[in-house]
Amino acid sequence: MLEVKDLNVxxxxxxxxxxxxxxxxxxxxxxxxxxxxxxxxxxxxxxIGLVRPKGEILFKGKEISKMPAHLIAxxxxxxxxxxxxVFVNLTILENLRMGGFNKELHELEPLYxxxxxxxxxxxxxxxxxxGTLSGGxxxxxxxxxxxxxxxxxxxxxxxxxxxxxxxxxxxxxILKELNKQGRTILLVxxxxxxxLKLADYGYVLENGTIALEGEASGLLENDEVRKRYLGED
Ligand SMILES: Nc1ncnc2c1ncn2[C@@H]1O[C@H](COP(=O)(O)OP(=O)(O)OP(=O)(O)O)[C@@H](O)[C@H]1O
Ligand SMILES: [Mg+2]
Numbered sequence: 001m002l003e004v005k006d007l008n009v010x011x012x013x014x015x016x017x018x019x020x021x022x023x024x025x026x027x028x029x030x031x032x033x034x035x036x037x038x039x040x041x042x043x044x045x046x047x048i049g050l051v052r053p054k055g056e057i058l059f060k061g062k063e064i065s066k067m068p069a070h071l072i073a074x075x076x077x078x079x080x081x082x083x084x085x086v087f088v089n090l091t092i093l094e095n096l097r098m099g100g101f102n103k104e105l106h107e108l109e110p111l112y113x114x115x116x117x118x119x120x121x122x123x124x125x126x127x128x129x130x131g132t133l134s135g136g137x138x139x140x141x142x143x144x145x146x147x148x149x150x151x152x153x154x155x156x157x158x159x160x161x162x163x164x165x166x167x168x169x170x171x172x173x174i175l176k177e178l179n180k181q182g183r184t185i186l187l188v189x190x191x192x193x194x195x196l197k198l199a200d201y202g203y204v205l206e207n208g209t210i211a212l213e214g215e216a217s218g219l220l221e222n223d224e225v226r227k228r229y230l231g232e233d
Contacts, residue, residue, distance in 0.1 A: 007054070026184055091129055122141060156186075
């Protein structure tokens with residue numbers, strides 16, 4: 001579904017992503033793990049069109065690396081950004097409405113219902129300002145908002161950030177369920193243990209390059225990964 005070839009991201013003289021290659025096959029969960037500053041967010045921003053990369057990004061076979069962000073979003077990719085970035089002064093329902101930017105009015109109601117089924121807490125809070133939600137609830141809302149456009153590829157930037165382990169487990173269970181329903185997922189995480197348990201395939205990003213890749217189950221067993229990312233010695 002997504003093929004990234006020789007992707008480079010520059011910020012002035014800073015070379016944040018240095019010629020990486022990776023694939024996200026249809027129906028799979030692929031994770032990109034790495035420490036602070038490894039280039040994870042830059043990679044996702046390049047895919048969704050928020051930064052202009054060098055290299056090739058093929059989505060369903062079509063080159064999108066030079067497309068404007070709004071057209072990339074319309075082509076079927078949604079990003080749940082790092083730090084959630086929900087619209088705090090809008091209600092839950094209004095946030096969902098923003099996510100459904102590509103939908104006709106009559107299509108919205110069934111989609112709201114779908115989101116409320118997936119995240120019952122959002123239904124209870126539908127008319128509450130998003131800023132009053134807890135961190136975990138805001139993460140659920142950020143995911144629901146992204147799903148409103150019915151993307152074929154859902155990308156998430158560190159959804160576990162700042163959440164208690166129990167809530168992280170809840171969020172990851174939902175990702176698993178979404179994937180079971182056929183959604184393709186690209187998950188960026190520092191929480192390598194959780195991400196690798198969930199994913200089919202993983203890439204380890206270090207200083208803007210891919211240091212290691214493989215089946216997620218294999219990476220979980222890998223000594224280097226265990227030492228550097230799972231805090232084992
Ligand atoms: N707008 C920017 N201007 C200049 N440098 C940037 C900018 N955004 C990111 N960088 C730099 O690019 C590198 C990669 O940053 P990026 O945010 O992609 O890392 P990350 O893997 O997402 O890290 P984190 O886990 O902390 O979110 C870092 O060295 C960072 O300082
Ligand atoms: Mg980041």
